[in-house]
Amino acid sequence: MDFLTEYRRKLVSPEEAVKVVKSGDKVAYGHFAMAPTFLDPYLAQRKDELKAVKVYAVVYPGLAQVAVCDPTREHFIYNSWHFSGGDRMLHDKNLCNFVPMIYHEGPAVIERYCDADVFMGKVTPMDSHGYFNFSVANSDTYAYIKKSKKVIVEVCDKAPYCLGGNLEAIHISEVDMIVETDSKPLIQVPEVPPNDVDKAVAGHIMNLIEDGSVIQLGIGGMPSAVGSMIAHSDLKDLGAHTEILVDSYVDMYEAGVLTGKRKAFDQGRMAYTFALGTQKLYDFLHMNRTAASYSVDYTNSPSIASQHDKLISINNAIEIDLFGQVCSESSGTRQITGTGGQFDFIFSSFKSRGGKGIICLSSLKEGKGEKKSRIVPTLTPGGIVTVPRAVTNYVVTEYGAVDIKGKSTWERAELLISIAEPDLREDLIKEAEKMKIWVKTNKL
Structure with a gap:
């Protein structure tokens, strides 16, 4: 023809x-x-x-x-x-x-x-x-x-x-x-340079990653910091099964850390559904069989992604309340992003043998003046629940990592307050007491 x-x-x-x-x-x-x-x-x-x-x-x-x-x-x-x-x-x-x-x-x-x-x-x-x-x-x-x-x-x-x-x-x-078209280059989205808080959060996340883990990174400073640390680590045979492919995956691959050899399927290939990054990423992807572009009902399907052992999902959040509800897409009623694949991968990671779904956030909201915690008693009115409390697994701030899966409401409150900004923990305890999710035997 x-x-x-x-x-x-x-x-x-x-x-x-x-x-x-x-x-x-x-x-x-x-x-x-x-x-x-x-x-x-x-x-x-x-x-x-x-x-x-x-x-x-x-x-x-x-x-x-x-x-x-x-x-x-x-x-x-x-x-x-x-x-x-x-x-x-x-x-x-x-x-x-x-x-x-x-x-x-x-x-x-x-x-x-x-x-x-x-x-x-x-x-x-x-x-x-x-x-x-x-x-x-x-x-x-x-x-x-x-x-x-x-x-x-x-x-x-x-x-x-x-x-x-x-x-x-x-x-x-x-x-x-x-x-x-007029042949303009594709839009480039450089990874956000991590700050000291991002690096501290990433350090805690690194302790949760094992050899042979399959990595899903979200976009932002914290996931970028994790990707950079992985590229400079001695981890072995990591894989990629992700929604978004960013420059960090190229760094991990070129460092020899990401090989995909231990993946359950798509071995040796990075499975993804879209890519956003710099020209370095786009040049890497061109006609490269190391990466495999799939429709999103393949990459993000819990029944598919969870077949990989040690699926590690790392995603940002805007705030999380003491019940474990995660808001990652709005500030009150103001829409910021969308649900995207965060729910998909947090859910899939728990179904994966040895998997971990990780929500990461700084302990404090950005801004000058009064300190405002990202770990809050209840979500800001109008805030959208991206990950329901029953699905939330690991939560990480610069003060540590906690696993709230399978925990009662008072245990969740205790764990989350333990990684909140220290100066604001007493206030959070008082609010937890009012909400009947605190017991006197709690110790931080």
Whole structure:
């Protein structure tokens, strides 16, 4: 079959591509670094021609112009399944709404509830077999494509070709329109340099990791600090089965610490569903069989991830209350990120033989003036429970690591207060007493 002829037949200008969107349509954007940042401004330019177009994104890099251009939300109603920094800014202006989802359920949720009129997202250039690769954002992209009436791909020649895995590409026969972009590099997200508190937390986490562990790192300073410490450790034969792949995995691999030899399956390969990092990461992933791109219902599925022994999940939190409820996605009613895969991996880690699900956080909230604890009597009103108390396992601050799984309410309170900011522990004890989760025999 002559794929080049079909390619040329489907190649259109960006102005022509966005004309397929009609008033009332639902438009699904590609995810993370593969969002349609080239087509988005062209769609925004059609604002005055359109009404009530609903757009759905996932961690859009920067500010989606369909939201910025329409402060009344009469023309575009912008939504996100997981917030980026830009989505958060738009949410604060009432220009973005959050769609709650547990990540491993994404493809099933899309299949059951999310018909789309148009899909548009970045892909790599077409290969000789007629496939466009989803590059660094497999996620639940193909699930959305299957539910979309029209599929538009914007070809980016700077995107790495990421081998699978599964569902990591789309064939030209499934594509309706092709747009060639301005070839800007993918957005780069450098890892946050760890501060002293991050390093202290990471030090406690390192004591929980054994040779042969399979590592899932979240994003942020603390997981980055753990990745750096692992790369400089004498740990052996670690594996990777994760939602996000970040630069730290490259460091661990190049240091010889991460080999994947002891994984139950995908041996020798890093299984992931999306990647965000620097050019170092993207260059590493290009045509590299060391890594395997999978759809999220594979990487994040508890029934799959938990088959690995010693699955270690390391994720950040915003606050945790004395009952063990973890809030990792909002500050009160203000949406910060999303549930993502945190629940998936904390749950999976406990089901894994020898696994550990770790929630890490600094003992104090950032800010000047009065000290405010991240370990609180009850979550801030409106705060979202990301990990229910019955699922929470290990909690780590700079003052230590505690395992609250299987503990009564007073035991949980005692353990959590023991790793809180020392100056605030007495206040937390008083609140625990009021809530009837403290006994006089408790000792810190």
